[in-house]
Amino acid sequence: MAASHTVCIMLVFIASFVLLVQTGLSDDVTDPPIGSPTEYIYAEEPLSSYQIYLNNCANQLYPICGEEIFSNVFFGNQTFSNICCLNLVKDLGKSCHDDLVKYIxxxxxxxxxxxxxxxxxxxxxxxxxxxxxxxxPVEVEAEPPVEAEPPVEIEAEAPYNV
Structure with a gap:
């Protein structure tokens, strides 16, 4: 039992040593020279006023409606609900719709x-x-509170005489 315990400890020690050596070797890799093709610039460019306008247009659509309408316009493979139609017409409008399509x-x-x-x-x-x-769409008014009907009075019957 002690021999198997010692073997396990040795295996863990060897595995740890191998990992340390590999980690040490990977730090020896030199950085690519500045200006090399592997260097990326991740700074985002500021949006133009037109892109801001389009973002504002797109934000008028409910997310699910944007997906339904986009899928139908650009791929022709999905139907869309009446709610999404109302969202498109009443909230987005024709000019935003056309401008978004034109941009895409x-x-x-x-x-x-x-x-x-x-x-x-x-x-x-x-x-x-x-x-x-x-x-x-018809505005749905809150239902009027239900008035409780007055309690029905039941005349007490005289107890049975036996």
Whole structure:
């Protein structure tokens, strides 16, 4: 039993020593020279006024609605709810919708499908505009408190005479 305990201690010691040597060797690697291609600058550029405007536009959409509408416009593979249509038409507006689509279309990823994306964008807007006209939300008022009905008086019957 003592021999196996000693063997375990030796294995732990050897493993620790190997890790120390590897860690020491990895510190000996020299840093790449300044200006080399592996050096990255992570400072973010300030947003332009147009990008700030687009961010404000995008923030008008509920997150789930932004996903539904984006997916439908750019990929044509998802339906969207009446709530999202109302959010698009009433909160975002036509100019923000068009500007967001135009900005995303300026990226290389969507250039080859530009025409079909614009058509879907117009289709989504027209569909949502008609839904918004048909489904104008009705303000739901709080239900009036239920008045308790007056207790029904039950005449006490005379006890049975036996």
């Amino acid at each position: 279309l300026s990226t290389p990823k969507f250039q080859k499908n530009k025409v079909s994306i614009w058509e879907r964008s117009e289709q989504v807007w027209n569909d949502c505009a008609s839904r918004a006209q048909d489904n104008t």
